[in-house]
Amino acid sequence: xxxxxxxxxxxxxxxxxxxxxxxxxxxxxxxxxxxxxxxxxxxxxxxxxxxxxxxxxxxxxxxxxxxxxxxxxxxxxxxxxxxxxxxxx
Numbered sequence: 001x002x003x004x005x006x007x008x009x010x011x012x013x014x015x016x017x018x019x020x021x022x023x024x025x026x027x028x029x030x031x032x033x034x035x036x037x038x039x040x041x042x043x044x045x046x047x048x049x050x051x052x053x054x055x056x057x058x059x060x061x062x063x064x065x066x067x068x069x070x071x072x073x074x075x076x077x078x079x080x081x082x083x084x085x086x087x088x089x
Contacts, residue, residue: 014086015079022078023070045072 030043053066 011086014082018078018080018082018085019075020078022081023072023075025078026072026074029074042074043072045070045075047071 026042030039033039047068047070049068050066051068053064056063056065
């Protein structure tokens with residue numbers, strides 16, 4: 001297991017990758033089984049974030065800041081599974 005700042009970066013990358021893989025699998029299951037219970041459970045979620053994005057206009061430069069995350073059960077399961085795999089390494 002990697003220690004220090006490098007370990008935190010690796011852990012964060014693994015968790016994000018697990019969430020992405022889980023989200024993609026949830027969407028694929030939603031396409032393959034439309035209208036089913038699995039589709040409702042795995043591909044529907046909440047999207048917290050800044051909507052619409054915050055804009056700061058200083059007349060010389062315009063800064064726009066936005067942030068949005070879609071959290072589904074499939075992405076959470078992917079993150080948990082990636083953490084369990086990381087602990088085994």
